[in-house]
Amino acid sequence: AQSVSQHNxxxxxxxxxxxxxxxxYSYGGxxxxxxxxxxPGQHLQLLLKYFSGDPxxxxxxxxVDEFINSKFSFNLRKPSVQWSDTAEYFCAVPAPGGNxxxxxxxxxxxxxP
Amino acid sequence: SQTIHQWPATLVQPVGSPLSLECTVEGTSNPNLYWYxxxxxxxxxxxxxxxxxxxxxxxxxxxxxxxxxxDRQFILSSKKLLLSDSGFYLCAWTGAGDEQFFGPxxxxxxx
Numbered sequence: 001a002q003s004v005s006q007h008n009x010x011x012x013x014x015x016x017x018x019x020x021x022x023x024x025y026s027y028g029g030x031x032x033x034x035x036x037x038x039x040p041g042q043h044l045q046l047l048l049k050y051f052s053g054d055p056x057x058x059x060x061x062x063x064v065d066e067f068i069n070s071k072f073s074f075n076l077r078k079p080s081v082q083w084s085d086t087a088e089y090f091c092a093v094p095a096p097g098g099n100x101x102x103x104x105x106x107x108x109x110x111x112x113p
Numbered sequence: 114s115q116t117i118h119q120w121p122a123t124l125v126q127p128v129g130s131p132l133s134l135e136c137t138v139e140g141t142s143n144p145n146l147y148w149y150x151x152x153x154x155x156x157x158x159x160x161x162x163x164x165x166x167x168x169x170x171x172x173x174x175x176x177x178x179x180x181x182x183x184d185r186q187f188i189l190s191s192k193k194l195l196l197s198d199s200g201f202y203l204c205a206w207t208g209a210g211d212e213q214f215f216g217p218x219x220x221x222x223x224x
Contacts, residue, residue: 006156032211044157044203044215090157094211100147100172101213105156 002027002095006104013081014112021076021107023091033074034092034101035063047089050074083113115140119204119216126223132177132191134219136204139185144206146187147213148179151201163187199223 007022023035033050047063064077076089088108092101116139126132138144148160159172161179169179176195180188187204204216 034212036215043217046212046214049212092213100159100162101211102159103149103157 002093002102004091004093004102004104006089006091006107008107009105010108010110012110012112015083016080017111019076019078019081019085019109021089021091021109022073023075023104024073025091025093025102026072027093027096032094035076036090036092036103037087038090039087044090047076081109081111083111085109086111115206115208115214117204117206117214117216119202119219121219122217123220124222126194126221128196128223129193132189132194132198132221134189134202134204134221136187136189136216137185138187138206141185141206141208143184144208146181147205147207148187148189149203149205151203151218152199157203161189194223196223 003026005024013019035047036044037047038044062078074091078085086109088106090106091104094100095102118137120135136146138146143165145162145164147162149157150160151157160177161169161171163169163179163181166181166184169181176193177189177191180190182188189202191198199222202219202221205213207213
């Protein structure tokens, strides 16, 4: 079974600080990778997705995802966060052989103005 | 375009009462449908998924059940709610790819 873990449960940053959220998964095959974001009071929505290819993927709102195949991990980065990035972030990986996504436990990011 | 609806948006129920949460999808056919529960600090837990009418797979044993009476309708039910059933319930669908699209959710409080 696929397992997905996120390194930090809570992160607090000041505006303009750099962000890096880590995610590890257990399945070693070719995978598609997803980051979802849930802003306060809003739907869970897709932030960016990686399909095998360039290990660096640019998503919306300045977020970048880096895929590290040798370590079964992918990191969500943003060089300078804003107060509006306050949200909960989930990484997700498809379960092997199925149509299900396995989600990490989520990281709650708070950006102080 | 595709949209996904959930209702009710919020629900407060006493322990031991029944539950019925509804999810409907528009603008697509034969979607895979999912029910998740999001409990505070515990991420997203997959409860049920369905690949077609009447086809339900359960991921976690519990006192909840799911049904799919129509192609684009997915229902989460319980005969007797427990306190531990409180949480935020999300419905999601996928089409041809892996990407999942989520509904607005239902916040359930069991007292």
